[in-house]
Amino acid sequence: MCQVEVKNVSVHYGNVCALNGVNLKIKKGDFLGIIGPNGGGKTTLLKVILGLTKPSSGKVIKKNGTTISYVPQFSSFSRGFPIKVLDVILMGRLKKGINFFHRYSKEDIEKADYIMEKLQISKFRDRQIGQLSGGQLQKVLIARALAVEPNILLLDEPTASLDTNSKTEIYQLLKSINKDVTVVLVSHDIGTISSYVKSIACINQSLFYHGKTELSRESIEKTYGCPIDLVAHGFPHRVLRKHEENGND
Numbered sequence: 138m139c140q141v142e143v144k145n146v147s148v149h150y151g152n153v154c155a156l157n158g159v160n161l162k163i164k165k166g167d168f169l170g171i172i173g174p175n176g177g178g179k180t181t182l183l184k185v186i187l188g189l190t191k192p193s194s195g196k197v198i199k200k201n202g203t204t205i206s207y208v209p210q211f212s213s214f215s216r217g218f219p220i221k222v223l224d225v226i227l228m229g230r231l232k233k234g235i236n237f238f239h240r241y242s243k244e245d246i247e248k249a250d251y252i253m254e255k256l257q258i259s260k261f262r263d264r265q266i267g268q269l270s271g272g273q274l275q276k277v278l279i280a281r282a283l284a285v286e287p288n289i290l291l292l293d294e295p296t297a298s299l300d301t302n303s304k305t306e307i308y309q310l311l312k313s314i315n316k317d318v319t320v321v322l323v324s325h326d327i328g329t330i331s332s333y334v335k336s337i338a339c340i341n342q343s344l345f346y347h348g349k350t351e352l353s354r355e356s357i358e359k360t361y362g363c364p365i366d367l368v369a370h371g372f373p374h375r376v377l378r379k380h381e382e383n384g385n386d
């Protein structure tokens with residue numbers, strides 16, 4: 138069953154074409170990895186799905202009752218802000234923005250505690266977020282997104298600048314979350330994500346491929362516009378030869 142359908146979507150920022158005629162169906166229960174080069178339009182695609190960016194043409198159709206939640210890159214989240222882990226997670230329970238007199242219900246706090254327990258971060262409940270490691274903060278941001286009780290979770294590079302162990306932990310966590318929630322993940326980590334996700338979409342303005350994780354070297358090279366070598370761990374890919382615009386490489 139399709140929860141979200143991106144239909145012939147193009148997005149232009151002034152003269153820049155970020156997406157060009159993209160068609161993509163997100164099925165219930167999928168764990169979709171979105172890959173593509175820098176500036177290829179991956180974040181724009183997430184923003185269009187969230188309704189934060191309006192397509193220049195085309196549309197996004199969401200099945201009734203679909204709730205989408207978003208986990209930003211933790212590096213873009215200000216750690217200097219003096220706020221406790223519990224309070225960050227409770228932000229996910231705010232339905233209509235912050236009201237100065239807002240008080241969270243007992244149910245909201247129970248829900249936040251339940252999620253912290255599930256993600257094994259209860260020990261950080263009363264800690265300031267500035268005192269967390271990158272991996273711990275990423276889990277807190279995932280917990281905040283889960284507090285919304287979404288049926289689709291979108292994540293933008295959740296493992297960027299994490300060490301290998303923290304990366305593995307986050308991917309394992311997402312795999313377990315995927316038992317109940319559809320997960321869509323933007324990543325540069327092609328080699329690693331392909332062993333966790335159920336399907337892959339390759340984006341570089343246009344959608345070059347969407348399907349099983351056993352994607353061919355040809356699909357990847359078409360997406361990246363240059364020959365690349367897949368590396369299972371560490372760097373996501375290595376450029377083999379210089380790409381020339383006329384394709385005579």
Ligand SMILES: Nc1ncnc2c1ncn2[C@@H]1O[C@H](COP(=O)(O)OP(=O)(O)OP(=O)(O)O)[C@@H](O)[C@H]1O
Pocket residue numbers: 150151153154155173174175176177178179180181182
């Ligand atoms: N608000 C904006 N105003 C103008 N141009 C933008 C804006 N947001 C993105 N772009 C441009 O649109 C293109 C796609 O950007 P986007 O951030 O979606 O790519 P991305 O695949 O997520 O890149 P990265 O992997 O580097 O994060 C880029 O050329 C970028 O410079």
